[in-house]
Amino acid sequence: MEPRDENREGLGGMANPGRYGIERVAYWLMRLSGLGLLAYFIGHIYETSSILRGEVGWDELMELTSTTELHIMLVIVIGMCVFHTVNGIRVMLGHGGVGVGRPTRPDYPYTPASQNARHKIAIYSAIVLSAIAMVYGSTVLFGV
Amino acid sequence: MRDTITLRVRRSESGDFDEFKVPVQKWTTVLECILHAKQYMDHSIAVRYSCRQATCGSCGMRINGRPALACFTKVSELDSDTITVEPMSNFPIIRDLAVGFDRLFENHHRVRPYLEPGDADAGREHLQSPAELDRYIQFANCIKCGLCNSACPTMATDTTFMGPQALAQAYRYVADSRDAGKDKRLNIIDDSHGIWRCHFAGSCSQVCPKGVDPAMGIQLLRGYMLGFRG
Amino acid sequence: MADLDYDVIICGSGLAGLRAAIEAAETSNSLRIGVISKLQVMRSHSVSAEGGTAAVIFPDEGDTIESHIYDTVKGSDFLADQDVAERLCNEMPAEIYRLDHWGMPWSRREDGRIDQRAFGGYSHPRATYASDKVGFFEMQTLYDTCQKYDNIEYLNEWFATSILHDGHRFRGITAIELSSGGFNTIRAKSLILATGGAGRLYSFSTYALSSTPDGLDMAYRAGLALKDMEFVQFHPTGIMPSGILITEGARGEGGYLLNSEGERFMKKYAPGKMELAPRDIVSRSMMTEINEGRGFINETGASCVKLDLRHIGDERIKEKLGGIREISIKFSGVDPATDLLDVRPVCHYMMGGIHADIDGATELAGVWTAGEAACNSTHGSNRLGANSTSECIVWGRITGRLAAEYALRSIPSEPFPSNLVALEEKRIYDGIFRGRGDVNPYEVRQELSDTMNEKAYVYRNGRDLADGLRRIRELRDSAWKHVDDSAREYNTNFTNVMELDSMFRAAEAILVGAINRQESRGAHARTDYPQRDDENFLHHTLAYWGPGEPIMKSHPVTITRYTPVERKY
Amino acid sequence: MKIHYGTALASVGLVAVHILMRMADGYAESLEFANVVANYQFLPYAGLLEIMLILLSVHGFNGLRVILLELRQGPSYEKAVSYGCVAAMIGLIAYGTRTIVMVNVGMI
């Protein structure tokens, strides 16, 4: 059966972070940053290979990548990298069952223990840390 | 307190919304609104229901965008003059609000949702302490309503993902002190569309009406597979 | 028109149906077993059962099977068939353990043994429980256990309409697949009818909205008798305004019933048992209090009394009564740990049903019946709480085994009654689906159930009952038989009309039975005949379908060891 | 997925070292040709780069593969995605390795 016949939400459902909690936002940022980093990583490998063209080639590339646009990109990459790493550590712990609470008899109104403060704090920290890193990164890249 | 609201029902035939003005009181549930519209305004609305007390799992749908049980959502809680009801996403639509559950039942079946007998004496009870009971009882609360599967982002695109409902049930039996079938079950969910397709997005737990917290069950289960837990 | 073929077909997938399916599947793995349900199988009404399942599992603490039997018979106001009650009590303990081995999350004592709680009408705490979601967990356990067997197939959301037989024995059923609207013949060698109770005949009811008498009616139209239909149980504590059940377990855990003078009025009616007297007695006491002006008026305008659970304490309520805590907070806005609940007697159980013997066999070869749909006379004129899930499980097993064995040896010789299929198709499509009318069937259904509520409630009298019967017949003769919605897929209007059609016949059987029974016994309390009359009425009522009116007969009660005495608590 | 977690965990430290190197002697200096070449020719650092290259390629392309597998299903699609990602991964590793090895042995 095609996903459409199944009334699947499709990409939009996967990519819409708005309707549920911060956990869903984290999920979405994680994917986005993973893909972003991969793209950067590929670019980066290509970039560094210019060293094979000697000092001239290298400097040429350094020149080429020192534009404001690319520096902004780089700042975003820094942010993604920090978020992805910090959240990645959280997610790995979570996936291993660490900090997801422990089963007990649920009482109405039910609050899912896995959606707890520890994880929310970790997500917010990841966001804050990546913001700090981005600020720091821009001071280095753009010089103050 | 409002005394009428506008109920917007997504119809499968036209693909559009039909609107109904329905009277409400303090206790009126969304299911009662739908039934009022069905019984007195437009018979042809198709909706599944039975127990009207959040135990049978029939009436899952999207209410103002979020998956919820119609019988367990009061109009007064929604705090809105219009209520939009749509079929649960990630399930094939049969008609209007009624969706097909074959896949959910199949996935539930796949995880061997029953005790694998150990060497206990069949003529009497297993001893199980209240603390041991508490280790799985929340997962046993699952009413198979499918709301979790409707909210999960992996489910939104992956037609073969087992889904939080089934995975949580796998955990329910693994965590039961009377069960001897853990290895078999872990083997089944260790599939390319099994447990690894959960990314701990947590939406399943946020919409579950019974406090099952499938996200927790899945991560604890994965804890076994990653060697975090014995 | 598709044609399906099974060895055993089980109609209804509540506790009785699923227990039967497992037993049949275990009897032989060469049998093909079909479970057909008008709901998705695991959503059957049984999931709503809350309080407990009765069994004697603590003989070491002084409980005895003998006492369980006597409590059941006394509770029934001596209308139970005593050999049947005996069988129930004897078979139950093993079933509790079997459920445990199948995964039932029974609530436990500290030492790990299965716990039990007090329930109305018992001389020992005997209700085995799993918090207050017994039926739900039992359904889950049975459904999940069914997943072990490859020879069980599920027909989810198939509405059975009639029984096919060749004049000698059962040959199959007809059914409509809801998702496609297709009309089908299902051939089978044996049938177990486990279609549950029909409490939606009453508008104030604890039952699921799907609990209608279409299953009973199938048997009735096939010529089988409905037995003891006049005995309808009213549970004392239906919460206002929804009528959702507050389990007897709430009183089992220590809850009080209070009148407007703040008095535990049960001391006047059953000083020995107080709130834990059998349900018929508690419900009558409540109605007496209300009728004599000592009730409360709920926000909705209906009268009620109060149920006080506050002294049980928040923690114990959460542990033992979590389900009703959820229900009262959600549906009535009342937290039982801090406030009183408004409760009123509510339609809860039908002692009557398809006439069956001690094995669950009906009058037609190849057809068995189990659970609430059946009347094998375990409960007589009043069922004790927690005995119904027990009955479902015990007779689920018995009929599952017998129907499977019958299927293994049955080779029908008569030709298949295809003419009956054609007749049924005509009845449904010409008679009902394409009927003409301008009266809204949903309004008729509402009125019918309101009438039953008004005229055949806790206290009855000849005039009201006759009035009710007249009203029901008027409604029946109005032009309601039509379906506006012509879609084939998932046409619930169609099933609603089918259900309504059956409700008329069942309501008639109840009312005629109640009019004829000029005595008060168990749940049937006539203000014009307030005494029990063993001389004239110590017998079961049978109703057979007749062209104008039901044909009423009587059937003897089996009395083995306890002679009827006055019932006092 | 175990590979995914393993590669992630292993790279956390390495990426940190790699980035800290950029910061240790100032971002701009660290990127001067001579410094970069010196780094490459310092065997332990070249080793670090190589390991990181492998780990992150595996991690990154496996991550991409996961997302693609969740987007659509079907045996041929899934096969194509898996082989495609492995191929891209090998390609990237080969390409990166070429740089590292050549600079390391002084082939510039």
Ligand SMILES: Cc1cc2nc3c(=O)[nH]c(=O)nc-3n(C[C@H](O)[C@H](O)[C@H](O)COP(=O)(O)OP(=O)(O)OC[C@H]3O[C@@H](n4cnc5c(N)ncnc54)[C@H](O)[C@@H]3O)c2cc1C
């Ligand atoms: C709120 C509530 C609480 C209760 N609590 C307790 C308790 O604590 N202890 C106790 O012992 N008892 C209790 N009871 C009683 C007990 O739950 C029921 O008697 C019992 O569950 C009935 O089970 P069943 O298997 O006979 O039928 P049900 O569970 O009612 O199932 C009927 C089945 O038949 C199917 N069906 C019906 N008609 C058709 C048709 N035409 N075609 C196809 N399928 C059809 C339905 O889909 C359903 O699957 C309670 C009852 C209520 C209402």
Ligand code: HEM
């Ligand atoms: C070094 C620190 C890193 C850590 C701790 C880390 C951790 C993780 C984890 C745990 C996941 C799985 C997320 C999930 O299943 O929901 C993941 C996904 C992913 N990672 Fe990383 N990662 C790191 C660096 C990188 C880098 C540098 C790249 C780019 C090459 C990358 C690319 C990806 C991709 C594409 C995904 C898939 C996205 C997803 O499934 O959500 N990661 N990472």
Ligand code: SF4
């Ligand atoms: S886990 Fe919760 S949301 Fe999912 S099916 Fe079960 S009860 Fe419904």
Ligand code: F3S
């Ligand atoms: S929403 Fe889906 S991704 Fe996992 S935590 Fe729940 S199953």
Ligand code: FES
């Ligand atoms: S009707 Fe049963 S869960 Fe809503």
